[in-house]
Amino acid sequence: MLEAIHARIREAGGAISFAEFMALALYAPGLGYYSAGARKFGAGGDFTTAPEISPLFGRCLARQCREVLVETGGSILEFGAGTGALAATVMETLASLGTLPERYFILEVSADLRARQQERLALLAPPLAARVVWLDRLPEAPLAGVLLANEVLDALPCERFVMREGRAQRLGVGLDADGALCEVGLAGDFALPDGLVADALPEGYRGELCPSLAAWIASLAACLDRGLVFAIDYGLPRAALYHPDRASGTLRCHFRHRAHGEPFVNVGLQDITAWVDFTAVAEAAADAGLAVAGFVTQAALLLALGIERDVAAAGDSATRHARASGVRRLLLPTEMGETFKAIALTRALDLPLSGFALQDLRRQL
Numbered sequence: 001m002l003e004a005i006h007a008r009i010r011e012a013g014g015a016i017s018f019a020e021f022m023a024l025a026l027y028a029p030g031l032g033y034y035s036a037g038a039r040k041f042g043a044g045g046d047f048t049t050a051p052e053i054s055p056l057f058g059r060c061l062a063r064q065c066r067e068v069l070v071e072t073g074g075s076i077l078e079f080g081a082g083t084g085a086l087a088a089t090v091m092e093t094l095a096s097l098g099t100l101p102e103r104y105f106i107l108e109v110s111a112d113l114r115a116r117q118q119e120r121l122a123l124l125a126p127p128l129a130a131r132v133v134w135l136d137r138l139p140e141a142p143l144a145g146v147l148l149a150n151e152v153l154d155a156l157p158c159e160r161f162v163m164r165e166g167r168a169q170r171l172g173v174g175l176d177a178d179g180a181l182c183e184v185g186l187a188g189d190f191a192l193p194d195g196l197v198a199d200a201l202p203e204g205y206r207g208e209l210c211p212s213l214a215a216w217i218a219s220l221a222a223c224l225d226r227g228l229v230f231a232i233d234y235g236l237p238r239a240a241l242y243h244p245d246r247a248s249g250t251l252r253c254h255f256r257h258r259a260h261g262e263p264f265v266n267v268g269l270q271d272i273t274a275w276v277d278f279t280a281v282a283e284a285a286a287d288a289g290l291a292v293a294g295f296v297t298q299a300a301l302l303l304a305l306g307i308e309r310d311v312a313a314a315g316d317s318a319t320r321h322a323r324a325s326g327v328r329r330l331l332l333p334t335e336m337g338e339t340f341k342a343i344a345l346t347r348a349l350d351l352p353l354s355g356f357a358l359q360d361l362r363r364q365l
């Protein structure tokens with residue numbers, strides 16, 4: 001992995017953008033963190049996501065999907081399906097509710113994770129497994145139904161910048177005198193997100209920006225004929241994300257359940273992420289003709305979708321206890337409850353969405 005990145009830096013004349021570095025470190029075929037065989041998820045991996053913490057997360061999301069599927073018919077398309085845990089729970093829950101999607105499509109950039117998803121979802125009952133289809137690219141004909149993305153936006157490569165003498169300078173990746181990866185300033189002006197003024201940010205302030213986010217949302221919008229784009233991730237509206245108090249940015253690396261800020265160590269063996277600018281998501285959605293139908297914290301989403309009832313419905317106290325401890329991690333403000341947000345982007349869907357009924361944070365976007 002390091003050799004490939006060094007070669008690319010030399011080929012580029014001494015420096016590459018941070019986004020290119022991150023794309024290589026995470027997704028270079030056969031070498032990148034997501035593309036190669038690192039364990040990634042769960043206790044023996046580097047981080048744990050909501051579907052791995054509790055199946056009740058997927059059950060709640062399935063209820064939201066069902067509401068939409070009843071209205072639109074059609075399919076679910078999940079992006080970046082991880083181990084396949086969410087897909088499995090969503091399909092089992094929808095089967096129990098009597099509303100299966102025509103197809104459960106999965107679009108996954110990592111060959112390693114695709115293989116794991118195939119193994120996991122082969123364990124579903126055959127009539128459910130038969131509906132799961134992996135795609136190599138977005139479908140050409142727009143579909144009706146739900147496009148689902150849990151913790152995918154934070155994994156899109158980001159750029160980094162630092163404020164120097166009132167200007168935003170783009171940061172890239174080069175090699176130091178010993179040949180080790182290091183941060184370098186790149187020439188040229190760095191365009192801050194709309195509405196953000198350089199004067200408002202203190203000297204030395206650091207931040208990130210996802211250059212491919214708008215195009216990604218536009219490509220999703222282009223393949224949704226009618227229904228819901230349902231994305232959940234950690235992030236904030238722009239004003240809070242780029243607040244002067246948050247002066248060291250939100251880039252985080254995850255290695256064996258330790259979060260740190262050093263992207264140039266464990267290259268290819270650790271996850272690299274940055275928080276999502278949900279204002280950018282809403283802007284890109286509006287540009288692509290989607291309506292922002294809801295924006296809530298993960299806690300508000302799951303409570304509105306009945307997660308407490310699922311805990312109470314456990315048949316015995318051991319199950320109830322196990323469910324409650326997972327649910328605490330999903331809901332508590334000190335864990336995932338407030339940092340994670342859910343956004344609903346819709347096309348031609350005039351339907352109250354139950355998951356977004358308890359709270360409305362759209363005015364903060």
Ligand SMILES: C[S@@+](CC[C@H](N)C(=O)[O-])C[C@H]1O[C@@H](n2cnc3c(N)ncnc32)[C@H](O)[C@@H]1O
Nearest residue numbers: 034049079080081082107109110150151152155
């Ligand atoms: C942090 S993991 C989340 C996995 C899973 N959704 C979960 O909640 O456990 C990020 C996932 O997004 C995938 N991914 C990253 N960029 C993607 C893209 N452009 N399209 C589809 N999947 C992508 C990664 O390979 C990985 O499966």
